[in-house]
Amino acid sequence: MRTFHxxxxxxxxxxxxxxxKIEGDGPIGDCFDVVVGDDKMGLDSFExxxxxxxxxxxxxxxxxxxxxTEDINCLFAGDLLNQIITANYGARNLGTPFLGLYxxxxxxxxxxxxGGAFVDGGFLDPVACIACSHxxxxxxxxxxxxxxxxxxxxxAQRTVTGAGCLLxxxxxxxxxxxxxxxxxxxxxxxxxxxxxxxxxxxGAAMAPAACDTILTYFSESGETPNxxxxxxxxxLGRYGSELLFSLCEQKGIDLKGxxxxxxxxIYPPLEKFNCGGSGxxxxxxxxxxxxxxxxxxxxVKRILFLATGALMSPTSSMQGESIPGIAHAVxxxxx
Amino acid sequence: MRTFHxxxxxxxxxxxxxxxKIEGDGPIGDCFDVVVGDDKMGLDSFExxxxxxxxxxxxxxxxxxxxxTEDINCLFAGDLLNQIITANYGARNLGTPFLGLYxxxxxxxxxxxxGGAFVDGGFLDPVACIACSHxxxxxxxxxxxxxxxxxxxxxAQRTVTGAGCLLxxxxxxxxxxxxxxxxxxxxxxxxxxxxxxxxxxxGAAMAPAACDTILTYFSESGETPNxxxxxxxxxLGRYGSELLFSLCEQKGIDLKGxxxxxxxxIYPPLEKFNCGGSGxxxxxxxxxxxxxxxxxxxxVKRILFLATGALMSPTSSMQGESIPGIAHAVxxxxx
Numbered sequence: 162m163r164t165f166h167x168x169x170x171x172x173x174x175x176x177x178x179x180x181x182k183i184e185g186d187g188p189i190g191d192c193f194d195v196v197v198g199d200d201k202m203g204l205d206s207f208e209x210x211x212x213x214x215x216x217x218x219x220x221x222x223x224x225x226x227x228x229x230t231e232d233i234n235c236l237f238a239g240d241l242l243n244q245i246i247t248a249n250y251g252a253r254n255l256g257t258p259f260l261g262l263y264x265x266x267x268x269x270x271x272x273x274x275x276g277g278a279f280v281d282g283g284f285l286d287p288v289a290c291i292a293c294s295h296x297x298x299x300x301x302x303x304x305x306x307x308x309x310x311x312x313x314x315x316x317a318q319r320t321v322t323g324a325g326c327l328l329x330x331x332x333x334x335x336x337x338x339x340x341x342x343x344x345x346x347x348x349x350x351x352x353x354x355x356x357x358x359x360x361x362x363x364g365a366a367m368a369p370a371a372c373d374t375i376l377t378y379f380s381e382s383g384e385t386p387n388x389x390x391x392x393x394x395x396x397l398g399r400y401g402s403e404l405l406f407s408l409c410e411q412k413g414i415d416l417k418g419x420x421x422x423x424x425x426x427i428y429p430p431l432e433k434f435n436c437g438g439s440g441x442x443x444x445x446x447x448x449x450x451x452x453x454x455x456x457x458x459x460x461v462k463r464i465l466f467l468a469t470g471a472l473m474s475p476t477s478s479m480q481g482e483s484i485p486g487i488a489h490a491v492x493x494x495x496x
Numbered sequence: 497m498r499t500f501h502x503x504x505x506x507x508x509x510x511x512x513x514x515x516x517k518i519e520g521d522g523p524i525g526d527c528f529d530v531v532v533g534d535d536k537m538g539l540d541s542f543e544x545x546x547x548x549x550x551x552x553x554x555x556x557x558x559x560x561x562x563x564x565t566e567d568i569n570c571l572f573a574g575d576l577l578n579q580i581i582t583a584n585y586g587a588r589n590l591g592t593p594f595l596g597l598y599x600x601x602x603x604x605x606x607x608x609x610x611g612g613a614f615v616d617g618g619f620l621d622p623v624a625c626i627a628c629s630h631x632x633x634x635x636x637x638x639x640x641x642x643x644x645x646x647x648x649x650x651x652a653q654r655t656v657t658g659a660g661c662l663l664x665x666x667x668x669x670x671x672x673x674x675x676x677x678x679x680x681x682x683x684x685x686x687x688x689x690x691x692x693x694x695x696x697x698x699g700a701a702m703a704p705a706a707c708d709t710i711l712t713y714f715s716e717s718g719e720t721p722n723x724x725x726x727x728x729x730x731x732l733g734r735y736g737s738e739l740l741f742s743l744c745e746q747k748g749i750d751l752k753g754x755x756x757x758x759x760x761x762i763y764p765p766l767e768k769f770n771c772g773g774s775g776x777x778x779x780x781x782x783x784x785x786x787x788x789x790x791x792x793x794x795x796v797k798r799i800l801f802l803a804t805g806a807l808m809s810p811t812s813s814m815q816g817e818s819i820p821g822i823a824h825a826v827x828x829x830x831x
Contacts, residue, residue: 163569163593165619206815234498235684242809243578245598246817249807253687253820258498260606260684260824261807263580263598271595275610282617284500285684302811349570349595349620352588472584472596474577476637480541482581485588489595 164348164381167281170496171329171344174287174337175226176453178446179214181296181322184438187428192450193323194221200297200322208246211295211322215240215251218324219289226328227336233257233328234285237272239264240293241320241441242302247293257289265470266367266396267350268292268441269325269448270489273466277344277491280329287330292468294440296320303360303475316362318398318424318439325445327453339457343496347489348378352472354485360478363486364401364424364436367469370486371397372408374467378490379414386419390461393452394488395444395468396424398436423447444468456495464493499683499716502616505831506664506679509622509672510561511788513781514549516631516657519773522763527785528658529556535632535657543581546630546657550575550586553659554624561663562671568592568663569620572607574599575628576655576776577637582628592624601702601731602685602805603627603776604660604783605824612679612826615664622665627803629775631655638695638810651697653733653759653774660780662788674792678831682824683713687807689820695813698821699736699759699771702804705821706732707743709802713825714749721754725796728787729823730779730803731759733771758782779803791830799828 177194185196195217202210215238223230236255239262240247252259264271272290279285297307299320305311333340353373357366371394379385386392397405402422409416423444424437438447448466455461473484512529520531530552537545550573558565571590574597575582587594599606607625614620632642634655640646668675688708692701706729714720721727732740737757744751758779759772773782783801790796804823813819 163620208811208815239598243811244600244807244809246807246809246812249687249820249822250812250817252822253689253807256686258684258686259822260610261598261822263574263596265579275595278617278619279613282613282619284613284617285498349593351591351593352584354588472579472581472588474579474581476543476578477581477585480543482585485584487584487587487594487596 162381164378166346167277167344169281169331171277171280171331172333173327173329173342174333174339175222175328176326176449177218177221177225178325178450179218179323180446184321184323184427189426189451193446207295207297211247211293211298212250214324215247215293216254218326219255219291222326222328225338226334228334230255230257233287233289235260235288237262237276237288238291239268241299265472266439266441267468267470267487267489269445270466270468270491273491274347274489276329280331287328289326289328291324291326292441292445293324294320294442296322299440313435314361315435316400317435318437319434320440321427321438321443323442323446325449327449341457341495342453343494344491345494346492348374350374350487350489352485352487354483356483358483363439363471364398365404366471366484367486368397368401368404368408371405371467371469371488374488374490376412386414389419389463389465391421392416392419392465394422396439397422397469398424400436456493459495462495466491466493497716499713501681502612502679504616504666506612506615506666507668508662508664508677508679509668509674510557510663511661511784512553512556512560513660513785514553514658515781519656519658519762524761524786528781542630542632546582546628546633547585549659550582550628551589553661554590554626557661557663560673561669563669565590565592568622568624570595570623572597572611572623573626574603576634600805600807601774601776602803602822602824604780605801605803605826608826609682609824611664615666622663624661624663626661627776627780628659629655629777631657634775648770649696650770651735653771654769655775656762656773656778658777658781660784662784676792676830677788678829679826680829681827683709685709685822685824687820687822689818691818693818698774698806699733700739701806701819702821703732703736703739703743706740706802706804706823709823709825711747721749724754724798724800726756727751727754727800729757731774732757732804733759735771791828794830797830801826801828
């Protein structure tokens with residue numbers, strides 16, 4: 162069994178999301194708390210800008226709910242950079258207790274799953290769950306120096322520049338941003354690898370993991386897709402989403418009318434963006450800014466949120482390894 | 497509050513540790529389950545060898561207690577490589593559900609802290625907690641290509657090649673390796689940075705974090721060093737341990753006669769090894785192979801185990817950032 166329930170229904174009581182101009186100009190651009198005009202934010206490096214976005218997302222989510230960062234008993238955080246330096250230096254600057262995670266683009270679901278368990282189990286409360294990525298730091302780390310101006314194939318996705326932070330606790334603080342959002346359960350992902358080796362086709366590498374986690378959640382919980390209004394994946398993009406549909410269909414699960422992918426939602430469907438957004442900031446900001454307000458208002462009652470990660474490194478790829486994927490799931494409910 | 501107790505006292509019921517010849521030839525060499533003769537294990541790369549050590553430690557800890565890897569409901573794992581590829585590919589090959597962690601050399605305590613909480617909270621059971629490092633993969637990633645044959649200054653520590661895995665569950669399986677080891681509490685670390693920028697003096701970078709976590713554990717739990725037989729740190733090495741002593745002394749905490757550092761224990765005190773061992777495998781194999789049998793036999797009753805991590809990356813160091821440290825603590829008891 163890798164599916165479990167949160168019996169105290171921990172509340173997601175605040176959240177904040179910060180993105181760059183390209184996401185702010187997109188179809189859901191109005192939903193973000195802050196849109197940063199300059200990718201470098203006037204700092205010396207893209208890494209410093211990513212750190213600033215990370216920190217500000219935590220500070221803002223605290224500020225919105227009348228808390229100080231000192232009230233946060235643990236930061237569950239990760240990013241895409243080697244040794245997750247954004248999360249490390251962010252935790253240093255914030256001064257909060259910190260548990261560092263690496264789940265690539267699955268980080269937002271991993272942090273909600275672990276953070277939810279720590280709150281539900283009565284260990285730490287309240288906690289902050291956050292994921293962050295930056296196009297320019299990721300591009301040069303995983304692919305090519307930006308200065309090369311390389312073009313990307315149609316299956317490629319664009320790493321979202323953004324950070325999304327959610328605060329979780331058993332009780333609502335005096336001034337919560339959200340009053341009706343609860344975490345009710347989760348499924349831990351397995352690493353699935355169907356042998357994809359194309360680093361520009363990560364949606365295909367992650368879709369089988371998403372399918373595996375969806376099937377496992379339904380078989381272990383006894384629920385069906387009809388128990389959910391929405392099934393949201395992190396960043397499969399257009400091809401990955403198509404692949405997920407057909408993989409699920411083969412197993413008798415119909416996602417039609419229920420499935421949204423954060424990578425497809427965040428950018429306009431234009432050639433320039435190829436297959437949509439990716440990066441662990443993608444699902445973090447889209448969930449926080451775009452999807453959760455629907456749940457808060459009660460427009461939808463139950464969401465199965467899966468963030469999907471591609472778990473390779475440039476070293477493993479150069480050594481000929483394929484790209485394994487993972488997907489963790491959490492259930493978010495209107496309460 | 498960042499200190500909490502495990503009310504069900506999850507049992508550490510099995511463990512396995514695998515090291516390379518240099519650790520096997522050291523002062524505690526007899527305690528390890530497997531000593532690998534060849535750092536590459538006849539494989540194509542050091543990364544593949546590290547993966548093999550990781551996988552085998554999990555398989556062996558299951559085998560020793562009569563379990564199969566399919567019985568493990570979650571692997572809480574991390575390593576030092578970019579994007580924690582050892583843990584990712586290990587989890588893929590093992591087929592177990594997986595939550596990836598990055599805590600640098602603090603990983604073993606982080607995995608026991610999180611794994612213990614998941615077992616104690618009734619979410620997942622049994623789980624495997626594992627950390628792994630390899631001298632040759634770490635050296636070329638963090639410092640210089642091995643082929644350069646660079647020498648290191650007297651403050652440098654040697655990355656341990658090894659993997660240590662512990663299995664944790666609420667109930668003992670029919671054939672447990674350990675019957676009397678329980679996890680009873682933990683303190684989450686904060687990222688502390690006193691401005692050290694020398695990547696060859698990581699003990700100094702990590703000692704302030706260890707001191708902060710020790711002080712926090714005692715102040716939040718109401719206990720004192722007298723409540724422990726041993727206070728074990730991960731890999732501060734010789735200079736880092738001296739620094740920890742004087743930092744703790746300034747705060748009125750006397751560690752004399754109680755403190756051991758895995759980095760000091762694993763290698764002989766010779767010039768060749770400079771300041772001792774490091775890497776997240778260091779505390780993982782030393783705790784698993786050397787210290788836990790004393791607790792099982794009841795020779796000691798209570799251990800405060802802190803693994804300490806230096807949270808920089810080559811990128812952050814080259815950009816002029818200092819090296820922040822973190823230390824997570826778990827309490828292990830004879831029951």
